[in-house]
Amino acid sequence: MKQQTLAMAADQGGGFERYRRATKRDVFLATMNEIVPWQALCELIEPHYPKPGNGRPPVGLQRMLRMYFVQHWFNLADEACEEALLDSSALRRFVGIDLGRERVPDGTTLLKFRRLLEKNDLGEQLFATVGQLLQARGLKLGTGTIVDATIIGAPSSTKNADKQRDPEMHQTRKGQQWYFGMKLHIGVDSRSGLAHSAVVTPANVHDKHPIPQLLHGAEQRVYGDSAYASQKPLIQAKAPCAKDFTNQRSRKGGHVDEAVRAKNRTKSQVRARVEHVFGVVKRLWGFNKVRYRGLAKNATRSFVALALANIFLARRTLYGQVRP
Numbered sequence: 001m002k003q004q005t006l007a008m009a010a011d012q013g014g015g016f017e018r019y020r021r022a023t024k025r026d027v028f029l030a031t032m033n034e035i036v037p038w039q040a041l042c043e044l045i046e047p048h049y050p051k052p053g054n055g056r057p058p059v060g061l062q063r064m065l066r067m068y069f070v071q072h073w074f075n076l077a078d079e080a081c082e083e084a085l086l087d088s089s090a091l092r093r094f095v096g097i098d099l100g101r102e103r104v105p106d107g108t109t110l111l112k113f114r115r116l117l118e119k120n121d122l123g124e125q126l127f128a129t130v131g132q133l134l135q136a137r138g139l140k141l142g143t144g145t146i147v148d149a150t151i152i153g154a155p156s157s158t159k160n161a162d163k164q165r166d167p168e169m170h171q172t173r174k175g176q177q178w179y180f181g182m183k184l185h186i187g188v189d190s191r192s193g194l195a196h197s198a199v200v201t202p203a204n205v206h207d208k209h210p211i212p213q214l215l216h217g218a219e220q221r222v223y224g225d226s227a228y229a230s231q232k233p234l235i236q237a238k239a240p241c242a243k244d245f246t247n248q249r250s251r252k253g254g255h256v257d258e259a260v261r262a263k264n265r266t267k268s269q270v271r272a273r274v275e276h277v278f279g280v281v282k283r284l285w286g287f288n289k290v291r292y293r294g295l296a297k298n299a300t301r302s303f304v305a306l307a308l309a310n311i312f313l314a315r316r317t318l319y320g321q322v323r324p
Helices: 006-011 024-035 038-048 061-073 078-087 089-095 107-119 122-136 232-238 258-271 274-284 295-313 315-322
Strands: 144-153 170-174 177-189 195-202 221-224 243-246
Touching (some): 038 061, 038 107, 038 122, 061 078, 107 122, 144 274, 195 295, 243 258, 274 295, 295 315
Antiparallel strands (some): 170 177, 177 195
């Protein structure tokens, strides 16, 4: 066990700050430290991670994974994440950095770690692994799935080095407004409210097309907004026993069918749970705009953000298991 330096003692409290109290960030990081399955996630990445040999030894895998998650939770660029660790004792304590003995991994190191995950499609594997671990802890998939999609904006300006917009992003109209970017489609368990499947597409892809990829096949009910109306054949192609509980259009020819409207309101009481996932990803994690060019990089970020959102939404159950 290494001797603690004065820098680490100050970060840990060390009795120097008599009147300090735990902030919301401290509480959040302490909770995540307890409930995130670090060992299982590190075992998934470890076969692809650089091994010690000639040259400078690599930064510890769990340390880089913690730094990568901090980047997601606080919506930071690579260099901004390095700056945040230098500035915040709470973040250094979470990542496990002692400034009296070592440097903070720089933005380039985090960039290489990010590209490692993207190159080996580890974002989707992290999402799947978290889902399996949550099911093993009692958060089983039910017989209902809620499908929905949200638009993640991308820069539409051509004032860049290539003099063009991202060719993998597209525009779409929602209501009377046009948006440019991509779509994140998710399937959410109607009982637990956790995402179990996801697809990333350009924004001009209609919500209905990824339906088969968002269902696990054992559904008895499928919920969705009116964008998924009249898609029963597409639903039953993947889930033969599923009943269509998507919202139907209540306005026809300028007339509002109040009976259909009342049924939609009842269905929406269940369907609204999908918005909790989007709320965490887009509002808490700040992923309402893309940070990178291309769908592949942003897909990796999407899958990791959904995995972290599932852990966050299940935190009460998980925390009760790790702290009886």
